[in-house]
Amino acid sequence: MVGRRAYARLHSDERREQLVARATELFATHGYEELSMSRIAREAGISKALLYHYFPSKRDYFIATLAGGAEELRRRVEPDPGLPPAEALGASVEAYLAWIDENADAYQKLFPSAAAVPEVRELVEGVRSATADRILEGIGATENPRARTAVQGWLWFMDGACLDWIAHRDLERSELHGLLLGTLAGALVAAGVTLGA
Amino acid sequence: MVGRRAYARLHSDERREQLVARATELFATHGYEELSMSRIAREAGISKALLYHYFPSKRDYFIATLAGGAEELRRRVEPDPGLPPAEALGASVEAYLAWIDENADAYQKLFPSAAAVPEVRELVEGVRSATADRILEGIGATENPRARTAVQGWLWFMDGACLDWIAHRDLERSELHGLLLGTLAGALVAAGVTLGA
Numbered sequence: 001m002v003g004r005r006a007y008a009r010l011h012s013d014e015r016r017e018q019l020v021a022r023a024t025e026l027f028a029t030h031g032y033e034e035l036s037m038s039r040i041a042r043e044a045g046i047s048k049a050l051l052y053h054y055f056p057s058k059r060d061y062f063i064a065t066l067a068g069g070a071e072e073l074r075r076r077v078e079p080d081p082g083l084p085p086a087e088a089l090g091a092s093v094e095a096y097l098a099w100i101d102e103n104a105d106a107y108q109k110l111f112p113s114a115a116a117v118p119e120v121r122e123l124v125e126g127v128r129s130a131t132a133d134r135i136l137e138g139i140g141a142t143e144n145p146r147a148r149t150a151v152q153g154w155l156w157f158m159d160g161a162c163l164d165w166i167a168h169r170d171l172e173r174s175e176l177h178g179l180l181l182g183t184l185a186g187a188l189v190a191a192g193v194t195l196g197a
Numbered sequence: 198m199v200g201r202r203a204y205a206r207l208h209s210d211e212r213r214e215q216l217v218a219r220a221t222e223l224f225a226t227h228g229y230e231e232l233s234m235s236r237i238a239r240e241a242g243i244s245k246a247l248l249y250h251y252f253p254s255k256r257d258y259f260i261a262t263l264a265g266g267a268e269e270l271r272r273r274v275e276p277d278p279g280l281p282p283a284e285a286l287g288a289s290v291e292a293y294l295a296w297i298d299e300n301a302d303a304y305q306k307l308f309p310s311a312a313a314v315p316e317v318r319e320l321v322e323g324v325r326s327a328t329a330d331r332i333l334e335g336i337g338a339t340e341n342p343r344a345r346t347a348v349q350g351w352l353w354f355m356d357g358a359c360l361d362w363i364a365h366r367d368l369e370r371s372e373l374h375g376l377l378l379g380t381l382a383g384a385l386v387a388a389g390v391t392l393g394a
Contacts, residue, residue: 033315115312118230145367149358150376156357157384161350170342179347179387186383187354190376 016054016064019044023065028106032062032113059117066110066120070127073099077131085138093180096158097173104166111159128155135184139193146191154184213251213261216241220262225303229259229310256314263307263317267324270296274328282335290377293355294370301363308356325352332381336390343388351381 022044027035037058041048055061077095079088100107114120132151133142141147158180165176219241224232234255238245252258274292276285297304311317329348330339338344355377362373 112312112318115309121309146372149361149368152361153354153358157350157354160353161346164346164349171346175343182387183384186387187380190379190383
């Protein structure tokens, strides 16, 4: 029975969605530390009371924003199970770079602030762990501590290299792609992992 | 003229030093977000008024703590100018790992919180930039954007790999050392940098 209540909920969900979509731009422009709930309400053209109805605090608003971004990113970099592991990884890294390219401002400004909020740190660490597990499975090295450390380190390498890329924009995306995959291969060799063909 | 004033200042500086030394343990135990100035004062056995005399806010106290740690780390990893670049780098990485080994708890707990404070982020980024410049000079690649991105990414790799190492402790320090240097070599090869002998 889709009655008035369901319609109202949908309407409310949509408003919430819009606020989350707007948040990325707001936080990216003003930075997490500087942006106040008053300002968010003003810029979104709604009352503070209504804003607080959707998000009990700035922290909750920020978490909802980052969770939305992380979920979209996770979906886009999902490896294609029909491809061999190495090709699937290459495609995932390309999808990651495309996402960063499109969201460069938000990534550059929100990623460092993200660590300020423990729940968001856990979100980022969760994405890293899941990605690491998938790569380790792909190369058949789930029980190898050196491989695990290499892959974890490499996921940090990705973020460091991407932040450097966005800050300078003096590399082609394809060059960065090659650098990332080549570094993973180098890290795995250094970890003593023998890769199949 | 070393009079009463100089003595009082020294005494005050020493007290401040002691508070900074104690802070690492306090922040590492309770976490930046949870620790209050009241608690710091209580645990340090001084009045809140005196604590505020030395540090206007928790943020200032935290910055002073991290700045102290960063300075000590910087001094210890300072490369030996008498060694060839590759050996000097190996020794610096070893000094870095030794420091992390000694300060594992603080590193593990403070490093993520550190990003919460913009001034501390700048400190970490400053250390990374200076280290990257030194490595790029050592390999004669200061003007090479791919090499710069590779080295910046690698410095992130170090932190990711070290955090993984501390969390699991299932690698020998020498294995991690080899993994780090091998990954840098792999990243530079992937960046198209030709290394000399």
